[in-house]
Amino acid sequence: MSAYQKRIGAKAWLILVLVIFLTGVAYCQLDARKEVKIPDILGYHLLKCDFHTHTVFSDGNVWPIIRPEEAWLQGLDALAITDHIEYTPHKKDVVSTSSRSYEIALPTAKARNITLIRGAEITRDMPPGHLNAIFLKDVKPLDTETWRDAVKAAHDQGAFIFWNHPGWKGQQPDGVGKWYDEHTELLKNGWLQGIEVVNDRDYYPEAHRWCLEKNLTMLGDSDVHDPIDMSFDLARGQHRPMTLVLAKDNSEEAIKEALLARRTVVYWTNCLIGKAEYLRPIFDNSIRIKNPDLTLKGTERGYFQIRNSSDIDYELVLDKQIEDFWVPETITLYADRTVFFIVRSKSKEISGEKKLEPSYKVKNLKISPEDGLPVTLKFNITFVKEK
């Protein structure tokens, strides 16, 4: 029994504990989790993850337990706390080493079924800049004089290592990532498996391109330092960037396997960034044409209804004109809404069964910095004679 307990009295303490317990249920929406609605695909779970967060144990401004609490509320499945190893401005008051944040946060994460991953940010001058190492066993061996020793120590522990915010203005004044010999060295040594294509609010097209060229894992992380609600305006529909991981389950092992296998998609603002092989089934599993077969007369308008069950507004642009029909040049399939896709024959003389399969690009499903995912919508129309 602590001094405090003694002072407030054993009985009051018991009551206190019980009261906290009994009221520890969702008594307002603030205590409720908002699931992220992006569908599972290809037999995998699409885990919602953030692999870059900070606490008071480096330069962050929250006690570690806040991170899994926020993560749960915002629909995450896994989380890494990655306090800076070399940059600990609160050290005068917060004396423990940065790896304490993991230990403090762990019970809170476990209770919420959030997979908490031990990580650390190797925080060095550019090149090679800041690197995150996750799935660490012990952070201490990474606190070395040279960055090479630190990265090697992480690698030796079996860590998954990725380059953070490669175009960060603090280290790349023009905001554009630059690839140095040191990064080639990391790559050759097998010491670099991924890059943050998105960090906080910023998307780095050059990082996106590097991941495609060098077959690296794409990551999107919050790098949050403050309470997350101070950084992303949830009330106005913003969300933190996430790394969506295609994993067998939400165990550490499965997540690591997926990261090493490059099975990720980055979720940033209203965009998904990733390979077409992952983005296409996400799109397909998100939408449903409610009435794929219509019967029309001549140039009468046909109203197909497309329902989008995901959290993403899909923004489609017509890829090439359809000869015999008017179809929308652009259409937004709003998140959690059903919209009309209106078509019309250019000729009154049309008759019989027609397949209409217009090709669109989904602007905000980015398969490269320049390209949206190509998709084909499929409709059937039976034209009957106008009376």
Next chain:
Amino acid sequence: MSAYQKRIGAKAWLILVLVIFLTGVAYCQLDARKEVKIPDILGYHLLKCDFHTHTVFSDGNVWPIIRPEEAWLQGLDALAITDHIEYTPHKKDVVSTSSRSYEIALPTAKARNITLIRGAEITRDMPPGHLNAIFLKDVKPLDTETWRDAVKAAHDQGAFIFWNHPGWKGQQPDGVGKWYDEHTELLKNGWLQGIEVVNDRDYYPEAHRWCLEKNLTMLGDSDVHDPIDMSFDLARGQHRPMTLVLAKDNSEEAIKEALLARRTVVYWTNCLIGKAEYLRPIFDNSIRIKNPDLTLKGTERGYFQIRNSSDIDYELVLDKQIEDFWVPETITLYADRTVFFIVRSKSKEISGEKKLEPSYKVKNLKISPEDGLPVTLKFNITFVKEK
């Protein structure tokens, strides 16, 4: 070519038509439909219907096409326009009979796949008050001197007839419905199949009770006169009352069959009103315990996660205390959210596998004016030794 077309010129007219066509797609969320998320059950579709609406053809304030447009946007599947037969205050300007509203609205409804049902409100002094007749073939024969003749005329057309707002203060000054001999007469003649348990913002407990006692169809309708956005504050999460119809499909025939078979549930504010046999599967299909099996030590708290995929906040109250466990006295399963259900053993000595099946009443699933639906939640806990 109309005079107007002549004046603005044939070419401009063509362009106008095309422009309207090409831009006739969802260019903003205002054009998007919000589906009502209450799950289908028992092999039926749960159609969202409003069987009581008005237009300028009686004392309403919108042109008929607005009704199916609003209905589509708000997730409805079927709609009846039921202009008053005897009360047509706009008659000086709007000269057509009230059944014109159906004809004008029909093409708009069809394009949107909204089942539009021809109806009329027989608008008489109390008793018997106002009655809606739907599935009419012709409204004219209902415009009679006596209410008996009007109801008979409706019945002869095979109409489904229900009593509107039985507790309406305009006819029941104390706001409480009163059952008159005339209603018994209607019932005996087979001229009354249902009652509005909810009309506009009002719920009538006495009407709820009559429906239970006399096996009548429960209805909940908007009785909207103005644009619906002026009556229900959608932006603050309000919705119009709806009659949820358990039908094989959304054809007129299937809806009528379901109404005659009393297969309805009323959706009002955050409540569902109906028979337990319908409310229970709605509840069951809405929620999912994400982690039904937990392993705990002694008096450690267990965090079960319950996801509610419906649009309704389910409000549960514990029915009777559980002997060996603390469980929440009350819990709200928020719409489209996941919440914790926290449990705790009262004894440290507990061990082995335990089934925990607490009984709750869902306050806002009303199986009678006084009672909420009883439900049982099912959890499994394996207790291991505390280290």
Next chain:
Amino acid sequence: MSAYQKRIGAKAWLILVLVIFLTGVAYCQLDARKEVKIPDILGYHLLKCDFHTHTVFSDGNVWPIIRPEEAWLQGLDALAITDHIEYTPHKKDVVSTSSRSYEIALPTAKARNITLIRGAEITRDMPPGHLNAIFLKDVKPLDTETWRDAVKAAHDQGAFIFWNHPGWKGQQPDGVGKWYDEHTELLKNGWLQGIEVVNDRDYYPEAHRWCLEKNLTMLGDSDVHDPIDMSFDLARGQHRPMTLVLAKDNSEEAIKEALLARRTVVYWTNCLIGKAEYLRPIFDNSIRIKNPDLTLKGTERGYFQIRNSSDIDYELVLDKQIEDFWVPETITLYADRTVFFIVRSKSKEISGEKKLEPSYKVKNLKISPEDGLPVTLKFNITFVKEK
């Protein structure tokens, strides 16, 4: 006593009337008016007006009383109903002439203290296209064979006449307004006093330029046909376009005098469009520097706080660099919020009292299609020695 009254009974009728009366108060926020917060200036009221709306009496979809009801709820002070004279597609059912809409709406407008102005839309082929005539005494004389006769008839009644949506794609396929000889003719005859710079969602830069060149009144109107909530997404912060009129009071006479004197500003999305002499005092009366005097040491940051009490997010861009200070390149003064304006001396050696007066352009206060209003912010800093 009407037939209806007879049928429902005299007593019930009385009760009905009383009940409607007694509950006719704001029982929910839907019945409450949201004032438009753009400040009065130069000794004038800044009246919020919409001079272009439709009802079922031409091709609109609401009964006339809805227009003043919506106007009141949305903070308007004056409204014109301007049904098409020549285009009345509901004529088969709605037999009265279009000027009936004014008469029907008038009592509702008066009760709400909304100034209702009788108007009509002269709806002709381009050139000259569609023209609104407001402050009419009688619409009938405008129903003529030629547009010249119609405009002359309006002018003879003392109407204020303006050109509607000059770049409307229905009449200007490329969406850009084109000035015809007919418009020069109108102008020379004194038959054209203004142009809609904004109609519905569209802003016409060319119309803006014409107003500046030819000293015409700038107007921004909704041209609403449906219930207004179906056209502008109030829940997401949208509003209808408005003509802000600098008038002595909200009488018809004062509004007409102001329109003839070109004292208007157009409110469109998050922009104001008008002359600098009106936009500058609106900006000045909207914002307040809460702490205009700061004391700083060397290169310490100074946090000035700027409060914006208006409904407009002012978007400022630095006009030219300040030599000795870092000031924000861009800053948004959010509506109904206070934001920081952070400054910092470039030199540690600075001392004494400094006036800092950076020049910005307010992008969304448009004094021409290309230019934002230039404004100067004024701050005082006293620099003290760093310890």
Next chain:
Amino acid sequence: MSAYQKRIGAKAWLILVLVIFLTGVAYCQLDARKEVKIPDILGYHLLKCDFHTHTVFSDGNVWPIIRPEEAWLQGLDALAITDHIEYTPHKKDVVSTSSRSYEIALPTAKARNITLIRGAEITRDMPPGHLNAIFLKDVKPLDTETWRDAVKAAHDQGAFIFWNHPGWKGQQPDGVGKWYDEHTELLKNGWLQGIEVVNDRDYYPEAHRWCLEKNLTMLGDSDVHDPIDMSFDLARGQHRPMTLVLAKDNSEEAIKEALLARRTVVYWTNCLIGKAEYLRPIFDNSIRIKNPDLTLKGTERGYFQIRNSSDIDYELVLDKQIEDFWVPETITLYADRTVFFIVRSKSKEISGEKKLEPSYKVKNLKISPEDGLPVTLKFNITFVKEK
């Protein structure tokens, strides 16, 4: 230059500093302050204050700078950080004494013009329970064996001392505050100046009554431990409880003077709690009858418009019936809205000028646990003959 600076390089460091500086302006609404709109009265500023908050330096979960940042964003003028003296569960990692939180937060508070007050929570068994001491010079002398010594030490420093959450279930199992002899002792010694009438989400009627009986200062505080956005759902219009202080300015001295003079009002949910002499001018300064003079005929309805410029929905209930007029039984004057107050003469024979002054009680302006503030509305009507 720190080790970190050395590692990332001097130049990069400089750039970093500049970048942070230049982007340190409101780039999104998250960085903007929402002022609390409750008007100043009686020549005083109505300062918005929270005198009870925690950080990681006791059992809170945020770094101290977060508190003034949150306070600024939420419209506060003054803030006390009051970490527990005796209860420091993070002590293993956070070694400094609790008064460090004040020092760490101070520069952030100063830059935002938030008056930060040094405080501490004396955390003892009931009686006397938990007490806050604010305006402390040094927290250390309060860390004593007995509560009497701690309170005396605070008093000796000139602290303002108040009893926290007197009905807290942790110390008052039934949730109702109980007055002990120890509290009488504190009062007699001049060691207790106020009581929290509101703490977190809870209002204590018995504390309200004690403040009235014993002339103590009423306080309403958040007692926030987590990031404030996790405790109050700002997106759904919730706010933390506040103590509104009637002070000459926002200096520590002025605030202390006001607290000692009992010039406070508590702001909790949609209620204000305080003396009628303060609540009445707040109400009067919040509302304005836009059209206080109407001209009516007989029993025609009169529409008065009442604008409420404050953040509070005032809920009025008619105090006694008016003989000659129908007036609303209840009316809500919505925050930041204008609503109708509709009146009607009971007699058609009425004529001449009438003053109508109905008396209401404002339910949510609580002058005692049972009573709302009585107010009189004043309208003038001139009745003219009906034609």
